[in-house]
Each structure stands twice: as C-alpha cells, then as structure tokens.
Amino acid sequence: MGRPAKRSGRATVVELISYPVKGCAGTPMPEAELTRAGLVHDRSFMVVGAEGVFRSQRTDPALALIRPGVGPGGTHLTLSAPGIEPLMCEITYGSGGSGDSGSAVRADVEMFGTPYRAVDQGEAAADWLSEVLGAPSRLVRVPPEHDRVTDGLTPGTSGFADSSPVHVLSLASLDDLNSRIAAAGRAPLPMSRFRPNIVVDGWEEPQTEDRARRITVGGCELGFAKLAIRCAVTLVDQLTGTKAGPEPLRTLASYRRVPEGGVAFGSKFSVLEPGKLTVGDAFNVTAWGTD
Numbered sequence: 001m002g003r004p005a006k007r008s009g010r011a012t013v014v015e016l017i018s019y020p021v022k023g024c025a026g027t028p029m030p031e032a033e034l035t036r037a038g039l040v041h042d043r044s045f046m047v048v049g050a051e052g053v054f055r056s057q058r059t060d061p062a063l064a065l066i067r068p069g070v071g072p073g074g075t076h077l078t079l080s081a082p083g084i085e086p087l088m089c090e091i092t093y094g095s096g097g098s099g100d101s102g103s104a105v106r107a108d109v110e111m112f113g114t115p116y117r118a119v120d121q122g123e124a125a126a127d128w129l130s131e132v133l134g135a136p137s138r139l140v141r142v143p144p145e146h147d148r149v150t151d152g153l154t155p156g157t158s159g160f161a162d163s164s165p166v167h168v169l170s171l172a173s174l175d176d177l178n179s180r181i182a183a184a185g186r187a188p189l190p191m192s193r194f195r196p197n198i199v200v201d202g203w204e205e206p207q208t209e210d211r212a213r214r215i216t217v218g219g220c221e222l223g224f225a226k227l228a229i230r231c232a233v234t235l236v237d238q239l240t241g242t243k244a245g246p247e248p249l250r251t252l253a254s255y256r257r258v259p260e261g262g263v264a265f266g267s268k269f270s271v272l273e274p275g276k277l278t279v280g281d282a283f284n285v286t287a288w289g290t291d
Contacts, residue, residue: 015199038165094119152225156270164268176206214287221273
C-alpha cells in the first residue's frame with residue numbers, strides 16, 4: 001500500500017484500522033465508532049491455546065494471515081486465510097440477549113500472566129483456527145462484564161489489546177525510521193509492521209505523537225497513556241506471516257531506547273470521549289507534554 005496523500009497545513013487522520021481478533025490481520029475503515037475500549041470491535045476477540053493462554057504473533061506469526069471481519073450489526077464473524085475455506089460463525093456475546101443463540105460458555109484465559117474471563121465462540125471456530133495454526137486453539141470474546149483498567153498517564157479500558165486501547169503512529173515517524181533503515185542498506189518497512197489504530201499525517205517532526213497529551217479528533221477526545229514499547233511482532237511480515245527481522249528493532253535500538261527498557265515507536269492513548277472517527281478528520285493536539 002502506498003503512502004496516503006499528505007494534507008498539508010494540519011495534522012489529519014489518514015488511516016483507521018481495527019483488529020477484531022488479537023494478533024490477526026487488521027481491517028482498514030473509512031470511518032468507525034470509537035468506544036471507551038477503542039475502535040469498534042478492536043481486539044474484542046482473542047485466540048487461545050489448549051490451556052487458555054493467548055496466542056500472539058510473537059510465537060504464532062501465521063496469525064497475520066487470518067483476516068477477520070465482523071458483519072453488519074455485529075451478529076457474525078468471518079474468518080479467512082489462504083488455502084482453507086472461509087468460516088462464518090455467529091458471535092456469542094454472553095449477554096443472554098437476542099444476539100446469542102444457545103448457552104454462552106465462560107472460559108478462563110490468560111494474557112501476559114494475568115487471568116481474565118472470556119466467552120467461548122464454539123467448536124466451529126476452534127476447529128478452523130486449530131487447522132490454520134496447526135495446534136489446538138479456541139476463539140474467545142470479551143464478556144459484557146469485562147472491567148479491565150489499563151495503566152499509564154491516563155488510565156482507560158480496553159478489550160484484549162496489550163494495554164491502552166488506541167495506538168497512534170505518524171507517517172513522519174515511519175519516514176524517519178525508514179530513512180535510517182535505508183541508510184544502513186536495508187529495505188524500508190510498511191506501516192502494517194506496527195499495527196496502529198490511527199495513522200496521522202501532517203506533522204513535520206517525527207515522534208510528535210509522543211509529546212501529545214490531549215487530542216480532539218472527530219468529536220472524540222484522547223488522553224496520552226504511554227509510549228508503545230515494541231516487541232518481536234514488528235519482525236513479522238504481515239503479508240506472508242513469517243518472521244523477517246532484524247528490522248525494525250535493530251535500527252530502533254540505535255535511537256529509540258527508553259529508560260524502562262526496550263525501544264519505543266508510536267504512542268498509546270485512552271479514550272476520554274467516544275464518538276465517530278472518519279479518515280480526513282483533523283487531529284488536534286490540545287495539550288502537550290515536555291518529554
């Protein structure tokens with residue numbers, strides 16, 4: 001995918017991407033509802049192994065090849081991947097309302113060593129995922145009683161995202177990184193390696209998202225939570241589902257190390273005011289930090 005056309009003179013939203021199933025491919029959208037837990041459906045679902053521990057591209061890079069899609073009204077989920085018949089299954093929310101058929105089975109799951117409760121999505125989804133990933137797997141969803149609170153400068157909530165619900169990354173930051181990678185004689189990387197929710201253009205300085213503390217966009221408001229600490233997922237080619245390192249971690253380590261450990265690229269935000277977002281919305285910073 002080529003770089004979106006730049007709108008000069010102001011920062012704007014140029015991409016909105018939701019990731020309905022944690023670790024799987026994203027869904028670009030021209031517009032989307034922003035909830036307290038992030039873009040609609042973002043990380044609402046998660047793939048877990050036989051013991052209930054979440055699967056991630058860190059250990060299961062083939063997750064990148066799975067393309068989920070939530071149907072109109074949020075009643076059905078479609079899963080597709082190369083070489084296998086797509087699956088459409090009814091979403092079980094666990095609320096006991098009209099959207100659920102049959103009994104909703106609660107499951108104990110674990111993410112980064114923290115236990116959560118989830119709603120199992122049934123045998124068809126489990127069988128399909130187990131075949132694609134080559135290991136016993138199940139699909140679960142955030143339950144209606146999910147009350148997770150994320151940490152950071154501005155606490156918030158999220159579904160099964162690693163931490164805060166909204167990941168913002170600017171094209172200026174990616175351009176800067178790619179210029180450094182190119183200087184070392186290696187190929188530039190696409191934005192998809194970093195799996196952001198909101199991509200912003202119009203800032204001249206890279207890492208401007210790191211200094212933004214309050215943002216208004218499309219009638220919504222975001223509050224800065226923390227820097228996005230990058231992991232081995234950034235080594236996975238999102239088109240092939242295979243690890244293709246050492247970039248970007250090698251180059252990020254040369255200029256983006258942070259005191260708490262690791263390397264940072266992009267920033268995480270909590271949702272202070274939900275609403276509707278549209279590609280082309282002005283991305284207005286109303287409060288800046290000094291870091």
